[in-house]
Amino acid sequence: MSFSARPLDSGLNAVSETILEMADLAERTVSASVVAAAHGGELDTQVRVWSNELQGKYDDVEEKAVELIARYQPVASDLRVIKSSMKVAYDLARLGRYAYDIVQVLSLIDRGKAADRAFLEKMSQKVLKMMRLSFTALRIREVAIARQLIEMDNEVDQMYRDYLKGVMSNPSLTPAEAVSTALIARHLERIADHAWYIAQSVSYMVTGTYIV
Amino acid sequence: MKARDTGRETRRRLTGTVLLSLFVLSTGIAIIALAVLIMDTASDGAPWLSWHLLTSFPSRDPKQAGLRSALLGSIWIAALTGAICFPLGVGSAIYLHEYAPKNRLTSFINLNIFNLSGVPSILYGLLGLGLFVDLLALGRSIIAGALTMALLVLPMVIVASREALVTVPEGRRFGAYALGASQWQVVRRVVLPEALPGILTGTVLAMSRAIGEAAPMIAISALLYVTFDPTSPLDRFTVLPIQIFNWVSRPQAAFAGLAAAGIIVLLVLLLAMNAAAIIIRDRYQKRVRE
């Protein structure tokens, strides 16, 4: 049987393209904020611009998705893709927002009096890895990759909880250090969560079920 | 654009005009011929038309002669032929269209029924003579004549009935079946009511044909000189065509006028029957269409 191109297809492609653009942008945004958290640097404005751009693209995706639903009454995988795209776009916009929150925290503290850089370096590496993995799963719509994020998310959660416990009972840290590091760690943990949600959406798109 | 088309356009228009003229001419000839015939007959026969003509028996004296027996005979024949043809014709049509399996035998029968109506009517006369008059010992009676005419016009009735049945859309039958109707219920309650106008029209037209045929009646040897009113189907009889024929063959000029008058009466009767057929058809078609 030969498959014919449908009017819906161009709309679906447009949405997918925007999502992938958002993923690239989110990756840049989060990486930039992580670098700033680890080594300092003047990235405040740049990250804010990118975060706004991501928010704008999210609005576009949502509008387009609703238009496709109203016009074409999509079903089955088409419907799942459109529904997931809205969710993923939201998650990607949140990534940008948390990246912005991180550089905000940094701007409040003295550049010299760094936060617990070593710990943040370790945590952010893990989070970046998670994020990149989820984007790969998103780009090629591969559920197996998405599954790997379960373990990684748990590890990040654990790191975060352990650090909190430690920071509350560590006398050698100044309040600025403790608070800033804790805040940044929290933002990183939320970034990891959203990466995990994106992986969940990939699973739903492909199989119709969420990863348990 | 205009300059190039002028040649072709002119030729086309010319051809159209010539053909149109030919068609009008042929129609005109037919109408004129018919009109002349009717007017000639009318002028010859009109002086002889009177109530006396319709109520008197034939006589050697032209002034006394009338069509009474022939008229009654024709009416008897028409009525009986109709009465015989209607159930037989409708029944056959229903069987052939609704019940018979759609195989080659059925197609063969259908095809040949149509062909039967082309058989020369004198053959039916001879058949009637041998079968009804002699074999069934019905004598040269009205019933033998009616049976013979019934055979002659039966194909017409069957074909007309079948046409009427065909015009009932298949969807209505399915609708009736889907409600749990048996085949006979579908035929009786859905198909026949809708097909009835067409069937009646066909029957009336068959009856009008029956009045007009002379050859079979001559073969049955309807009496040429009848001076009594036929009161039962077993009586002997004569019909209008034969009476007209009889008068035409008399040498006296007066009888020619009488014959013309007879033709007028026959034509009036035929017109009346055809008009009745058309009225029936139109009245029912209007009901179905709305």
Added chain:
Amino acid sequence: MSSLTIETKALSVWFGRNHAVRNISLGIPANRITAIIGPSGCGKSTLLRCFNRMNDLIPTARVEGVVLLNGENIYESDVDPTEVRRRVGMVFQKPNPFPKSVYENAAFGPRLNGIGSESELNSIVRRSLEAAALWDEVKDRLDDSAIGLSGGQQQRLCIARALAVDPEVILMDEPCSALDPQATAKIEQLMTELARSYTVVVVTHNMQQAARVSNYTAFMYLGEMVEFGLTDEIFENPKNELTENYITGRFG
């Protein structure tokens, strides 16, 4: 899981050498609307006609297998097809009211069954027309010809006609394909109400209609039952790739 009004087991239909319906085993749940979808020529109308033995009227048709109506096999040799058709009503694609009055159309079925008393017929006609959401529009025109009604009204009259014999199942073969969107909407609304008292099976080539109206959907392709399930599941996450490709419009 509701009980099954109709159940088929290894049901096959041949038209001469053409194997139009292939070995279908299917259950139609009671008091629900089941839609049968599929591309043209997949056999869905033929399957539908098995449920009220209308295929018997087609000379070249041959049916094998079992069709149970509330547990009884309607193709048993001692079963009278007209009796089956009283219990399983049918509405056709093109409205086919008889060229009689509205009243006579609705009263046709009961008259077949021998009901002759005027009062009884009056109440049956009224009930059926009300159940078909047509009473208000025709109550002053009962003696007018049914052919004068609009397409949508004619179709509802055909539904009323089918309801008048008090069936258990109502089969609908693309009932809205000859109607405009407003008439279609009225009939879809009617289907939902009818499902409360009857089991409804609808053949449709309009997938949005199947998605709007039905509780269960059966997808047929080339005479076979490819997938059957809850409409919500089939339209959100079908199990079979063929189903997915059909309902997303990639073929057919």
